[in-house]
Amino acid sequence: MTATSPTTGPAPAGPASARAGLRQTNVPGMHTYGPGMPRPSRFFQRGFGWLLGAVWLFYLGQPLGTILDRPNGFAKWFSLAALVAFGLSYILVFLWTRRVHMQQRQPPLREGLAWLGATLALGLAMIPGAGGDWMVGLVYIAASAIMVLPPRAAVPVVAVVAAQPLLLPMFVPSWRHESGLFFSIVLAAFAMFGVTRMIDHNMRLTAANKEIARLAVAEERARAARDLHDILGHSLTVIAIKAELAGRLLPVAPERAEAEVNDLEKLARQALADIRRTVGAYREVCLDEELASARSALSAAGIEARLPVSVADIPEPRGTLFGWAIREGVTNVVRHSGATRCVITVRPDQVEIADNGRGPVASEGGGSGLRGLRERASAHGAQLSVGRAEGSGFVLRVSVPA
Known part of the structure; x- marks a missing residue:
């Protein structure tokens, strides 16, 4: 008894263990036997990007603690919502930039500036509840600038952002002078620069490997075409000439014609052997x-x-x-x-x-x-x-x- 698949036609019945090696395809009437090809882990396809982006959110612990210590009220809950949105915005920027780099493209400048402006706005929205601790968000602003902007534009933006923990307390006395935050911003920018370059280099290496594989296939096809032309061209030319000669000799010299026909058989067998050796990449000429x-x-x-x-x-x-x-x-x-x-x-x-x-x-x-x-x-x-x-x-x- 057989089961019928709408895409592959009848499938053999039997114990599940006997059908485990049968992997159906979307080609009508075709079955593929043997163990299925391993599929990439869904974690590394989707979850890894979220994890790599979210691991940096520990810096937000400082403004989060400050917001939670405030009495209940609009400022507390508004700032808390802004902090959550800020962290989510940073992760989305990271994922978007990662996908763009994996596609071997540069992030569009207009979209990058829009993401950067939205993240900055959400960071400023934390001020009512976090006070001066909102400046921790500048670490993520600098990292986002490295991700979404070209290097020539990102460097001055990072320099301006890194200067804020040193300059803003001069105008807002209640905010603490954060010299350590300055170094954190610079280090985060360097780290993100390394991450983006690593992604770019990996993508270029993957593209180079694909191109090498494509050229290897093209070279092998050219070699096979060259060998087949040389073998068949020569052998068929000799066979045609000997066949013509045998036809002319047949009425006047049957013995010589028979010898030419025997040579034709030998040449045909030799040509067939040459083709088989060529297909098997063993063809050599003596x-x-x-x-x-x-x-x-x-x-x-x-x-x-x-x-x-x-x-x-x-x-x-x-x-x-x-x-x-x-x-x-x-x-x-x-x-x-x-x-x-x-x-x-x-x-x-x-x-x-x-x-x-x-x-x-x-x-x-x-x-x-x-x-x-x-x-x-x-x-x-x-x-x-x-x-x-x-x-x-x-x-x-x-x-x-x-």
Whole structure:
């Protein structure tokens, strides 16, 4: 018996323990098996911001005690309500600023000034019940200024706010001179500056990690596309030429046609194996194998091949790079050149593929194959040169600095 979900269709019945590994998704007809992905703690999503903002409210204990010691009356309850609203306003400013910084934005100046003005107004509203102790709220005003204002504007605001505990008692004799409060305001401003910078740096680090991951995926896709182009382009070109040759030989030389067909089967299997190795990121090129493959491809195309006998002294990874160059060069000769002769020269620091055909006109960008080969050469610190050979024909050369 099965149960039906409106979004995922029939779901397997059975004991709850057997269904515990089944996590339904919102994709019709799809079930995801295995343990569910852990979700972020709701405390760290929401509660942490409240806790981090509220932990600083202990400074308000001084004006709170003063207000509670006053006799009942309008001044007491009005100031008490203003103090509660002041603390709540500070927490909301902190949460708002934290969210803005996490979105990698700067707090809008107009909204920041509005928050700062509202917090200051609520602080002044504590005066009827708290008297001079309301100046403790200046700690939060300075911290809020650091949060909501650009640094150039926040610094003078903090300086003005920090001076008030030293200046206001000169005009209101009943208020005590608070030199310690001056240092508390300065320290709170520095602490909040560090918090905001830490949030900014964490967000930038997160964004940088995402960009690195995106570039890594893009690079891997480019590598896979380059390898598939090089493998399929060469293999399919040789297969097409051999198939054409086998078709021409079939009426006049069945034995040779049969040999070409056998070669077609081997090439097809080899191409399939190459694709599988490429998908598995195991694709490597052997210089000796590429030379043998080039000889076979050129011979099938009716092109005289002049290739080196031995390349045993070519070290890796240079040999792999030269193998890719020979593969791309021979593919271009067979496809585009119309040549009757191809000469491949391999030296410890250079490989060159030249033909006597018409050759393509080298463009700045080149095709996908030349572009891929240029990327490979650049990764090895080598130089790729393409163009017309002396007299006629086309030449492709990869040179590695000594």
